[in-house]
Amino acid sequence: MSDARDEFDLALKPTWCPGCGDFGILSAVKDALTTLAISPHEALVVSGIGCGSKLPDYMHANGFMTLHGRPLAVATGAKLANHALHVIVVDGDGDAYGIGGNHFIHTVRRNPDITHIVEDNQIYALTKGQYSPTTPQGKVTTTSPEGAIERPVNPVALALAMGATFVARGFAGEPHHLSGLIQLAIRHPGYALVDVLQPCVVFNRAQSYDWYRQRIYKLEETGHDARDPAAAGTVAREWEERIPIGVIYAEEGVPAYEAQLPALQPGPLTARAGPSATRFEQLIARFR
Amino acid sequence: MTSDLSIRIGGDAGQGIESAGAALARAFARSGLHVFATQDYRSRIRGGHNFYQVRAAQAAVEAQRDPPEVLLAFTRETVDIHIDRLAPGAGILYDASLPVDAGALHARGLAPMPVPLTKIAADHGSRVMTNIAGLGALAGVVGFPLARIDAVLREEFAAKGPEVVRPNLAVAEAARRYAATTYPDFVHRVPRGDARPRLLLHGNHALALGAVAAGCRFIAAYPMTPATTILEYMAAIGAEEGIVAKHAEDEIAAVCMAIGAGFAGARAMTATSGGGFSLMAEALGLAGMAEVPVVIVDVQRGGPSTGLPTRTEQADLLFAIHASQGEFPRIVLAPGTVPECFEAGWRAFNLADRYQCPVIVLSDLYLAGSLVTVEPVSLDWASVEVDRGELIDGGALDPDADGYRRFAITESGISPRALPGSPAAVYAAPSDEHTEDGHITEEIHNRVAMMKKRMRKEDTALRNSIRGPARYGQESARITLVCWGSTLGAAREAAALLSADGEPAAVLHFPDLWPFPVEAATEALTSAGLAIGVEQNFTGQLAKLIRMMTGRQLDGRILAYDGRPFAPADIVQAVHRVLAGESDVHIEPGEQRLPAETEVGVNV
Ligand SMILES: Cc1ncc(C[n+]2csc(CCOP(=O)(O)OP(=O)(O)O)c2C)c(N)n1
Ligand code: SF4
Secondary structure: OOOOHHHHOOOOOOOOOOOOHHHHHHHHHHHHHHHOOOOHHHEEEEEOOOOHHHHHHHOOOEEEEOOOOOHHHHHHHHHHHOOOOEEEEEEEHHHHHHHOHHHHHHHHHHOOOEEEEEEEOOOEOOOOOEOOOOOOOOOOEOOEOOOOOOOOOOHHHHHHHOOOOEEEEEEOOOHHHHHHHHHHHHHOOOOEEEEEEOOEOOOEOOOOHHHHHOOEEEHHHOOOOOOOHHHHHHHHOOOOOOEEEEEEEEOOOOOOOHHHOHHHOOOOHHHOOOOOHHHHHHHHHOOO | OOOEEEEEEEEEOOOOHHHHHHHHHHHHHHOOOEEEEEEEEOOOOOOOEEEEEEEEEOOOOOOOOOOOOEEEEOOHHHHHHHHHHOOOOOEEEEEOOOOOOHHHHHHOOOEEEEEOHHHHHHHHOOHHHHHHHHHHHHHHHHOOOHHHHHHHHHHHHHHHOHHHHHHHHHHHHHHHHHHHHHOOOOOOOOOOOOOOOOEEEOHHHHHHHHHHHOOEEEEEEOOOOOOHHHHHHHHHHHHHHOOEEEEOOOHHHHHHHHHHHHHHOOEEEEEEOHHHHHHOHHHHHHHHHHOOOEEEEEEEOEOOOOOEOOOOOOOOHHHHHHOOOOOOOOEEEOOOOHHHHHHHHHHHHHHHHHHOOEEEEEEEHHHHHOEEEEOHHHHOHHHOOOOOOOEEOHHHOOOOOOOOOOOOOOOOOOOOEEOOOOHHHOOEEEOOOEOOOOOEOOOHHHHHHHHHHHHHHHHHHHHHOOOOOEEEOOOOOOEEEEEEOOHHHHHHHHHHHHHHOOOOEEEEEEOEEEOOOHHHHHHHHHOOOEEEEEEOOOOOHHHHHHHHHHOOOOOEEEEOOOOOOOOHHHHHHHHHHHHOOOOEEEOOOOOOOOOHHHOOOOOO
């Protein structure tokens, strides 16, 4: 990790539990931005509500901690208003795939240039341990006392199915590797999902650091071709025995949503005033 | 010659009723007549009957007027449905091939005027031009120069080429000649216009134009009648004007996108109807808490739930004022006329920027969709003020200073706002309670100070920006009709009718509903005589609000929740009932009941 991340540091100490995977994610985010030479005022970190969604409060950068499930929509508006900003969304699996599921699906296929980092601890942590959309079947939680009945969402496969142009999975226990993924995601000119395996040491002890360490392997060490949709589909479905981390899929040459809007060709909306008298008169004349 | 003529055009969906009606309205407007044109989509009856009503007058008109003097009927059913709602001696133009009993119409004192519309259309063009034949025949009997209609048709069909224009004009002329020579003595003639150019548009377009003039650069919305034309208009001009118009996946996304764009610094809005506005409730509070300027237009329709999708109502007032958990400052405006929609369109953005809070504009289906002539000066670019409030240049902030306090506690409650993008103006905005520099906290002193700071913005707005009710008519009239929103037009005409009839009446209209202008309202109501609320809802929401905020109980309430707009005559009748001692008058249906099996609902 680079040491130059003080630019993003704050004196404020996170309120996360000691050992929480969110610490690793925070340091990876800061490191990625620093490595890419993006300054705090050039980035906008948007989050939802949850343990992980407190992340923008703990770093020095433009931030917006929005509503549970809504950060992608807010971030999309901000990106369309000022596409000069590097827009990053961080939220939990409940936020992203549960209450925000509809926005997730549509943001993926919309493909705005937004980096989406999901702190996937497979549990609702801030509300103290209810099952989430990614909780394994059969898991006993406070709202699934007989074990979770629904099949879990496979976020990376879902993103691929919706036409995602960049899909990666990282591990909070490997912040350096995660930083590399986040850098690629930020540089990808379109929607980029980084689903991060995030141990929650309080409400999900089953998926601990060790549990993950015994299973994860790095895709870049296997010769996986991230440009190959079929290969991506195969690794996206791997779980339990062996869990791939790294870039699962990356498609080049697809223009971002905002790059296709004629209204944005002259530059960000935020820099523009209203129409001149002449232009406005032309609009009015159509109602004669 | 009459000075005020109303024409109703009815038929099945797909018969070109709306295009014929709109063309007629535009032709009247260009001749210098004042026009009010409104469409009535009916929940589908058999083939889906609907009608269009065009009123043309020599003086300004702000409401439709019943009963009409002319009915142009494209189906036999149209005659049946409307026969009881026509003026004495009204003319009924219909296709000669329809099985209409002319003798029976005569016997009712009406003037049946069959014209072989379909045959003329087929002979001179094609059968699909029957609606154009109808327009030609209409021009013939009411004595309106066909050239005016021709000009509008030429523009309408210009894109389709001369081979489409020519037969249409031929059909119109043949039908005009037939009707004019067959019925030369029809008494209801169209008044002569003053040839002054006016604009013809509806409230949604006026509101959108106001937003454009204010420099609105972003709209995200999800289609919902009757708000959809706002998004569609912005999308249509978006590329040329540099406006992003985003059709979002749902209304939650729409309002959240607008909030994101507003946070980044673009003037941003969303537009919806009550159902969508309900979905936006939580995000309304986000804008309140994070102090993000955003404009939310709620074009009301009949509720509750899916309700009456193509009908008008004003029943979202108390919801708009209270929607979302907790307490935060908001501003609620309710324009009453098309020019007021334009003004509200730009003013809402100034208020949102000045007070850094959500601004809700309440319109309704009737105002949103009725075409009205307005003087060009009331949509004048030069009248538009752009005030971005306490927006500061982040680049001018001292980067070495202690740090930017986005939510600084001030006397006005307004904290100087720098947009994201400057090194010295970096901050994070939380939807949680937060400190002056934007960090999450539940600390008690901070909480109390922050609540006071945010709520102070409503006091500041009340002092500096919120308008009291506007009075139309004389000060100490015996009767004052108290209303809000689009009821204004019908109420003003009703007051004029009452006054002319020896019952001096005025109108008190509330253009700004929140923060409620308590002092101005109290004062205005003191000299209001008999104050009668006139509202398009069941519970008298404005009357409740007035009572809640001023303690003053209105003396009577006229309430309609049938989904149909008030006609001035409805209000006059209801006022007489109040004068006779009824305190609450609920408008009862004047139309004949339709057989249940012919009413089929539509969801829009
Ligand atoms: C509309 C709404 N519903 C419910 C909540 C309560 N709530 C807060 S966080 C949360 C779930 C958190 O889970 P996740 O998004 O996975 O984040 P984590 O806490 O696990 O990081 C819920 C249900 C809320 N804040 N807003
Ligand atoms: S509860 Fe779990 S997710 Fe939340 S801070 Fe603690 S360890 Fe992290």
